[in-house]
Amino acid sequence: MASVAPSRLATLARLRSVIFQTSYNPTSQRTGAKYLKRRLRGPSMMDYYPQQLSFSAINKEFKGLDLIDEDEEQRLQDIVDKKKRGKGAPKKAKSAADSRRAQRKR
Amino acid sequence: MPPRPNIRVLRDIKARQGVVDNEIARRAYLYVARNQTLPAQVRYRAQLQLNTFGRYTRPTTVKNRCTVTGRGRGVIGEFGLCRYQFRVKALAGELPGIQKASW
Known part of the structure; x- marks a missing residue:
């Protein structure tokens, strides 16, 4: 069997790609097609953790239900009680000069 | 109620949300930046745009915890x-x- 010239083979490949509607890329250049063809991963990523129920979310969904989160109420009440006894968190410093760190003795 | 998710889980959820929000735009820029048939100047600018995306928009920052x-x-x-x-x-x-x- 006689060998076929490379140019003829190239022509054949080009014709074949036209006929079968495939891409003709003889130099194997990167076209970036894989970034478009790949499925989007985001939606399945969001499903990984189970949905968390929270009082605020339920109250938002069902307007007028107004469920009370007892733990949260207790926490807020504790903060108020502590403040009354002068045990609250210190005020935030407005500048670096009034920070508690700056007032500390060396 | 189940235990509250810790900060690392919250950060991971934030990363996942960031991936969802930016995935299509990132893909578009990736397509341009990696496409050798486009002019180098265009590809370079697409790569610069890719670099402006935040940390929590890349799928690799997401970890299954x-x-x-x-x-x-x-x-x-x-x-x-x-x-x-x-x-x-x-x-x-x-x-x-x-x-x-x-x-």
Whole structure:
């Protein structure tokens, strides 16, 4: 069997790609097609953790239900009680000069 | 109520949300930046745009953590549980088809 010239083979490949509607890329250049063809991963990523129920979310969904989160109420009440006894968190410093760190003795 | 997710889980959820929000734009820029048939100047500018995306928009920052404890290591992918929670749940019979080996 006689060998076929490379140019003829190239022509054949080009014709074949036209006929079968495939891409003709003889130099194997990167076209970036894989970034478009790949499925989007985001939606399945969001499903990984189970949905968390929270009082605020339920109250938002069902307007007028107004469920009370007892733990949260207790926490807020504790903060108020502590403040009354002068045990609250210190005020935030407005500048670096009034920070508690700056007032500390060396 | 189940235990509240810890900060690492919250950060991971933030990363996942960031990936969802930016995935299409990132893909478009990736397509341009990696396309050798486009002029180099265009590809370079697309790459610069890619670099402006935040940290929590890349899919590689997302890590599958334990869905019960939030542990990042020793997570068994099929169940989304860390090895200890896997053992606890398996022994409690909460994982269908899983039983302790015995021969």
